[in-house]
Amino acid sequence: MSSGPPPQGEPRTHLDELVHGPVSASFLRTLRASLSDGPGPAGPDLTDREPRLRRRLRRLADSLPPGRELLDRPEQLGALFGWVAAADPPLTMVLINHYLLALNSMDQLAPDHDLLKSHFEALERGRAKGVFMITEVGRANSHLATRTTAEFDPVSRGFTLNSPDPTAAKFTAGTRNGGPLIGAALARLVVAGADCGVFSFVVDLVDKDGLRPGVEMSDTIELSALPLDYAQFRFHDLRLPYGHWLRDSAEIDADGAFHDRLGSPDLRLQRTLCVGQVLWAVLPSALAAMSRQSAVLALRYARRRRTQGRLAPGTALLDYRTQQHGVLGALAEAFALTCAASRSLTVLAESRLAAGGGPDPETDGPMTFAPWSAISRPLSAYKAHTVRAAARITGDCQRFCGFSGHLDVNRLAAYHGFSRAFDAAGGDSQLIFFDLGRARADDARRPGEPEAQHPVPGSPGWWPYVLRAHEQRLTDRLRRLRDRNAAGADEFAVWNPLLSDAGELGETYAARLVAEDVARVVTDLGLQEPESSAAVDALAGLYGAVTARRLAGPLLTAGTLRPEEVRELPAIVDRLCDRLLPHLDLLERAFGYPQAVVGAPLGDPDFNSALADSLGWHQGGPS
Structure with missing residues (x-):
């Protein structure tokens, strides 16, 4: 039994609009076409899990409006995530990290997008996968007490990202050899020895040559409820340029003095987590x-x-x-x-x-x-x-x-x-x-x-x-x-x-x-x-x-x-x-x-036959 957007020219009902949102029928047809290449009746091959998800991410990125435009259109985001969720829950998690958290952090908190032009293009075209790095594995409520540090260097005007110990390792989904991986990592900014609050930083984790220097990554950790290639990440003197600081309204002046109009660490954390x-x-x-x-x-x-x-x-x-x-x-x-x-x-x-x-x-x-x-x-x-x-x-x-x-x-x-x-x-x-x-x-x-x-x-x-x-x-x-x-x-x-x-x-x-x-x-x-x-x-x-x-x-x-x-x-x-x-x-x-x-x-009218037809069958020979 087929469902989804009505045929070309057929008006949508009010119930259709409640379910799929006030978006055009052409947008829904695009989603249908982009998502009709699922993992197959027998489920995805686990050895192909990361490549398959990246292919689907790229196909969606090629068919949909650019990511920053989508983020400004809540009704289209709602329709997109509804359709992807019904089609492929692991892909939904990939898109949450990619669009709603990593790309959105850059969009909301980078005051000058030109400084991150290549990163925006890679994420919007689906040529890199974005992840959000907030959870630290060793402590409960780690979002309230982030221990990863980004120390400002007044000479280079860059930052050095460090995990102070193994309990501060970040947890997210990514692989070493699946293609470029870009993280929006939460870290505590340190300027002249002073704690200046928690900000997000754009981190190149994996490029075409593999894991970046200064990034340490664990083997894959399986999570069967939501199967992705999860791992822990640690940072060791990872150098970041000033433009990778998603500083919002904050700044560090030419004399190395930190300024933040929000005025308190709690307000800064709220803004970072916007x-x-x-x-x-x-x-x-x-x-x-x-x-x-x-x-x-x-x-x-x-x-x-x-x-x-x-x-x-x-x-x-x-x-x-x-x-x-x-x-x-x-x-x-x-x-x-x-x-x-x-x-x-x-x-x-x-x-x-x-x-x-x-x-x-x-x-x-x-x-x-x-x-x-x-x-x-x-x-x-x-x-x-x-x-x-x-x-x-x-x-x-x-x-x-x-x-x-x-x-x-x-x-x-x-x-x-x-x-x-x-x-x-x-x-x-x-x-x-x-x-x-x-x-x-x-x-x-x-x-x-x-x-x-x-x-x-x-x-x-x-x-x-x-x-x-x-x-x-x-x-x-x-x-x-x-x-x-x-x-x-x-x-x-x-x-x-x-x-x-x-x-x-x-x-x-x-x-x-x-x-x-x-x-x-x-x-x-x-x-x-x-x-x-x-x-x-x-x-x-x-x-x-x-x-x-x-x-x-x-x-x-x-x-x-x-x-x-x-x-x-x-x-x-x-x-x-x-x-x-x-x-x-x-x-x-x-x-x-x-x-x-x-x-x-x-979902098939004859679900017993549909299941049987999806399976390979083998018959024993003469005894």
């Missing part, structure tokens, strides 16, 4: 795409798979209520992530207009557990929520598909592995939730006044209503606990016993943002396309009902829901599933990606 805003805004598009495709694959499986259970032999799996709750619930949660992905791109565009690409002007308070919420509270919340939700959705869909769901060739394992890996990558999600909860406890703003009338359970407005009330209850409780602990105590003594409470509040804040995004989309799509409107209305209600069932314990504990309300939820889910069943063909078409792009036999 690329996180783009990552967090775009990553939900990738996670939503993986979740939608997982739900579509599980739905196709459940509609076509016949069970031989004694209750009703020959019945399709989807006829069972438990399968409907699971599979259609996954479809509804994937829809919610799609709404959040659309909103996160809008938040990025709005924050750029307000702050010129710097830290979010609405964030408040110092960095405590991590720098992420100080950079952008809503975007870090979207990152953490969508990663956790996508890992649950994709993992559930694997289980719904039984044996077939765990075969690598059917992609669900890759989607699940990517989602799980990103719980820690790109800003640890649990630390983000801790910081979001702390920030909400310090925040005088309320999540919104309750509606005058309680919405009907199962309606699109019910779940946002519940979460606003729940967030306020958790906020009030955390403030009371914080204030009780605060007298004469330091920050650690105050917050250490409250981390679980802060994390729960942070998760609720993020969930409330997503629930409000869902309600907003239902309102915006309402009545424009009757079938789509009916489908998304039921999806929105089902999303709230299945999520409330999963969170029944915390909701009951806080007194947000009453026991009788929780007991009604299974019947509400049944009714909403019945409303969705007539619209499944529409949702499969809208949410799935083309079979030529995904390449999973499970």
Whole structure:
């Protein structure tokens, strides 16, 4: 069953635009053509992994607008990462490092692009691969205490990059012989013996002759959840020219004196990590795409798979209520992530207009557990929520598909592995939730006044209503606990016993943002396309009902829901599933990606034959 952009000249629906973004059909056709050369039904040859990913990177770079133009077009970035995620999760990670982190660091923080002209050209043309070098392997929260140093030499006006010991080794994906590799490496700038804060530096790690002098690299470290050629990197008196310092508004004058208009190390670190805003805004598009495709694959499986259970032999799996709750619930949660992905791109565009690409002007308070919420509270919340939700959705869909769901060739394992890996990558999600909860406890703003009338359970407005009330209850409780602990105590003594409470509040804040995004989309799509409107209305209600069932314990504990309300939820889910069943063909078409792009036999109408046809077969000779 084919999905994706409509044929030439056929108008796109509002649901299409929600899924793929407000981009041209020609842009989507370019993505389809560029990604229809996947690794093949049997999966990639591991010995060809790095060359294959570089070929795909180069093909995309040749067919898409230049990288710096893409970075200025959030809607195109969202579509790009959605399609790449459905096609090839490891390639998605390559593009995150290449475009969103390495190239974006250069674009945002290099005051004179001409000094890095050859590096920009190599990255934009895909002739070099870019990586981001932030994590240091030996310490937790290394982003808050970077130990790699870049010492300024007043004679040459260059820098010397050093790893002070093995625990400061950087961790990223790269090989010694795969072609040019360019890093954006975070290091602590030292001028005349003084610590001047953390900046990014452009580092040539590998060129046409191999590993550069001053760069030490480990053997490959395998990570099966997200298979790339990972390695540790160390620096030994690596010389860098002045132009490789991504100095932003800082400078070192002719007398060797350092100047930074930001005025504090924390603000400088936030600015250096401003690329996180783009990552967090775009990553939900990738996670939503993986979740939608997982739900579509599980739905196709459940509609076509016949069970031989004694209750009703020959019945399709989807006829069972438990399968409907699971599979259609996954479809509804994937829809919610799609709404959040659309909103996160809008938040990025709005924050750029307000702050010129710097830290979010609405964030408040110092960095405590991590720098992420100080950079952008809503975007870090979207990152953490969508990663956790996508890992649950994709993992559930694997289980719904039984044996077939765990075969690598059917992609669900890759989607699940990517989602799980990103719980820690790109800003640890649990630390983000801790910081979001702390920030909400310090925040005088309320999540919104309750509606005058309680919405009907199962309606699109019910779940946002519940979460606003729940967030306020958790906020009030955390403030009371914080204030009780605060007298004469330091920050650690105050917050250490409250981390679980802060994390729960942070998760609720993020969930409330997503629930409000869902309600907003239902309102915006309402009545424009009757079938789509009916489908998304039921999806929105089902999303709230299945999520409330999963969170029944915390909701009951806080007194947000009453026991009788929780007991009604299974019947509400049944009714909403019945409303969705007539619209499944529409949702499969809208949410799935083309079979030529995904390449999973499970997506084929006859998935058993598709899997068999993808395999080589061998017959024994006469005995």
